[in-house]
Amino acid sequence: MSRALEYLRREERVIGKIIGIRFYPIVVEGALGSRVFDVDGKEYIDFSSQWAVVNLGHNHPEVIEAVRSQLERLVFSSHTTFPNTVAIELAERLVELTPGSFEKKVWFGLTGSDANELIYKIMPVYSRRRRMLGFQGSYHGQTMGALSLSGHKALTRFIGFPNVVKAPYPFCYRCPFKQTYPECGLLCLDFLENNVVENAPAEDLAAVIIEPVQSDGGVIVPPLEFIPRLYRICRDRGISLVVDEVKVGFGRTGRFFAIEHFDVAPDVISMAKPMASGFPLSAVVGRAEIMDAALAAHLFTSSAHPVSCAASLATINVIRREKLLERASKMGNYILERLKEIAEKHQLIGDVRGMGMILGVELVKDHRAKMPATFETASLVYRAYELGLLLTYVGTYSNVVEITPPLTIGIEEVDRALEILEKALDDVEKDRVDRESVRRFVGW
Ligand SMILES: Cc1ncc(COP(=O)(O)O)c(C=O)c1O
Structure with missing residues (x-):
């Protein structure tokens, strides 16, 4: 068993469910800059900034x-x-x-x-x-x-x-x-x-x-x-x-x-x-x-x-x-444009929007009625985790992937993260994500 699963079993015995919203089975041990390391030594790009907290990146010196x-x-x-x-x-x-x-x-x-x-x-x-x-x-x-x-x-x-x-x-x-x-x-x-x-x-x-x-x-x-x-x-x-x-x-x-x-x-x-x-x-x-x-x-x-x-x-x-305000505008626009390009190739994306470095990708089952693609959103976020990218989702219908990277993130990490996001989307569209695993972590 992975150390993460072992910890999560221990957690289940002693910490009440009241405390959290879970999207995937991660247990964090360390972090630096835009990277998070789990207890099994796996590395992730942090596109959440831990719910928009570590804007400067983890452990800014x-x-x-x-x-x-x-x-x-x-x-x-x-x-x-x-x-x-x-x-x-x-x-x-x-x-x-x-x-x-x-x-x-x-x-x-x-x-x-x-x-x-x-x-x-x-x-x-x-x-x-x-x-x-x-x-x-x-x-x-x-x-x-x-x-x-x-x-x-x-x-x-x-x-x-x-x-x-x-x-x-x-x-x-x-x-x-x-x-x-x-x-x-x-x-x-x-x-x-x-x-x-x-x-x-x-x-x-x-x-x-x-x-x-x-x-x-x-x-x-x-x-x-x-x-x-x-x-x-x-x-x-x-x-x-x-x-x-x-x-x-x-x-x-x-x-x-x-x-x-x-x-x-x-x-x-x-x-x-x-x-x-x-x-x-x-x-x-x-x-x-x-x-x-x-x-x-x-x-x-x-x-x-x-x-x-x-x-x-x-x-x-x-x-x-570090001129992070200018950086947030520039990088935010860059991510938004890239997301728009991805949206053109994927039916599942109904809308992309944002301001600076808070961006949302809304998933829908069809573009006219805009039926929220709720399970697909949970699957996308889960699959991205498997591929090494930390995302969360939000929204009244739980169908908006939230993107809030550290404002200090570099362009190579952004490009890699967007590549993972698109691959995860592709896997969801082709039904290649294990539904049972996703169901165990359906967040909120
Ligand atoms: C806009 C806004 N206000 C208030 C809160 C509550 O903050 P906290 O979770 O730190 O109590 C949140 C948390 O997500 C938030 O997004």
């Missing part, structure tokens, strides 16, 4: 060095009561980096969910309005407030709090209003304004929360004018606009924050995943009056962890010095 030197100075102080210098420095950087020239302040946590939990908690307190608006398909996190804001089936299967209303996200490939952009004039936004917001009702709406690219919902990029118009709808009614940058912030889309593509300065931004290159850290940056709205309202003993904050400061420096 500058991050490792910053962490090492922080460990020698201070491993821990609880920022709740004993503030540390690194967190203050990082907060100053984040205030500078986020859009908006108004006064801003920062809160720190440990993971994306706790950041969005703060949004859920604080926006009604600040505004003295009770309700919130989120989007269908959105993923904001697993804690009760964050899941209540979400519209993704992984979260809507739980009964969340009842004060959140959901509107359709502008998903042009599967428009719920059967329209075509731009001829539609963004009918979905008229619906949002006149039907959803007005009936919420508007005067009781504290905030709207949106992902600038809806990631787990299926890598959906909204039309460029959608968010600016949404912002104006909010502003005219005294509703705050909150942007969730947990997955797409810190350079992934080719801008430091994805919202910069839309030229909007939101009232609040949440961020996490890549911000400390794999060390647990999240943040909310918002208008000072929001972040001061309640005293000691979201306390986590180990938030603003000095080691994670040191990793984050190093991450920001690397993004700047």
Whole structure:
């Protein structure tokens, strides 16, 4: 038996299924740059960045060095009561980096969910309005407030709090209003304004929360004018606009924050995943009056962890010095063009889309009815793993292959990964992937 299977059997005995989504039987032992090594010594190209976390690649030497030197100075102080210098420095950087020239302040946590939990908690307190608006398909996190804001089936299967209303996200490939952009004039936004917001009702709406690219919902990029118009709808009614940058912030889309593509300065931004290159850290940056709205309202003993904050400061420096924003735009465009070429040769691909280095390949059984090719997507991701490429899939119908490589990945690795992806696709189309093996790992 392989060591991986041995470990997975041990895992099954002691770790609850609650913890994960699995696509294939990997157990990781090491990683470097864009490569991951499993316990059997097999090497993979990491086209997931571990759910968009290791944007700089695994074990970036500058991050490792910053962490090492922080460990020698201070491993821990609880920022709740004993503030540390690194967190203050990082907060100053984040205030500078986020859009908006108004006064801003920062809160720190440990993971994306706790950041969005703060949004859920604080926006009604600040505004003295009770309700919130989120989007269908959105993923904001697993804690009760964050899941209540979400519209993704992984979260809507739980009964969340009842004060959140959901509107359709502008998903042009599967428009719920059967329209075509731009001829539609963004009918979905008229619906949002006149039907959803007005009936919420508007005067009781504290905030709207949106992902600038809806990631787990299926890598959906909204039309460029959608968010600016949404912002104006909010502003005219005294509703705050909150942007969730947990997955797409810190350079992934080719801008430091994805919202910069839309030229909007939101009232609040949440961020996490890549911000400390794999060390647990999240943040909310918002208008000072929001972040001061309640005293000691979201306390986590180990938030603003000095080691994670040191990793984050190093991450920001690397993004700047290695020009990773430019790189993400360029490499992202290159991958998108290559995916379009692959799509022309494969019926299974219904759509390819993305922004910078978050890309989605949507698989369908037919191009007219767009029946989601869900099992084929699981098979493709499984086969890619067998061939040495780590991919995941997302989407309301579990039929969108998500591509989020490290922003530092080289062209040869990208080409090799795309070759594997195409070979895996070919094998799926020719029914050469073992169905039983895939069934055991059908993810979410
Ligand atoms: C956009 C977005 N927000 C929030 C979260 C939750 O973050 P975490 O899993 O770190 O709690 C995720 C996780 O996938 C996400 O994609």
